[in-house]
Amino acid sequence: MHLHAPRRAALLVLPLLLSACGWFGQAHTVRRLDDRLQQRLASDIASGNAALQPIPDGARVTLLGPSSFPVDEQALDDQRRDVRASVIEGLLDPSLMRIQLADTSALPAYQRDLRVRNMAQYLQLNGLGSTLQPAPMPQTAPPGSPPGLVIDVTLQCPPNRGGAGYGDGKSKPICD
Incomplete structure (x- = not known):
């Protein structure tokens, strides 16, 4: 009877440890x-200019309305309020993120393409070009998503390589 006690304890502790992992790692970073x-x-969101939805490995931001989101000096110098700046301010370390863009609005195809190109250019000009994924998303709104300019941000956490920080002078971003 005493021989099975460690096995039973392990069976009880293992689910607790696995559930605790949900508070750390990728799941915690997705919540952040x-x-x-x-x-x-x-x-x-309150004014109806954007919608935010959680997705399994990140978040989906949909910019609502027909704006073409131009990339001009006023937009780049914060001379005009731009919802895209708020999106960028909410992102995490670029090395952890992958971004896909699509326009699922009812606008004509050339306007949807222009909006996607403008958003991609805006991200590139703000140092996030490395996060852009070349494969386009489907051009239809995912179920439960409003139509608009869709920005899917997914996290790709690197394997834990034994420690985080800047020990060798290089950033080692991790999902905590």
């Missing part, structure tokens, strides 16, 4: 991304 985007986009 969602919280940051929710905070940065709160006024745009």
Whole structure:
């Protein structure tokens, strides 16, 4: 009877440890991304300019309305309020993120393409070009998503390589 006690204890402790992992690692980082985007986009969400939805490995931001989101000097110098800036402010370390863009609105195809190109250019000009994924998303709104300019942000956590920080002078971002 005493021989099975360690086995039973392991069976009881293992589920607890696995559930605790949900508070750390990728799941925790996904929640942090969602919280940051929710905070940065709160006024745009309240005014109907944006929608935010959690997705399994990140977040989906949909910019609503027919704006073409131009990339001009006023937009780049914060001379005009731009919802895209709020999206960027809510993001995490670029090395952890992958971004896909699509326009699922009812606009003509050339306007949807222009909006996607403008958003991609805006991200590139703000140092996030490395996060852009070349494969386009489907051009139809995912179930339960409003139509608009869709920005899917997914996290790709690197394997834990034994420690985090800057020990060798290089950033080692991790999902905590």
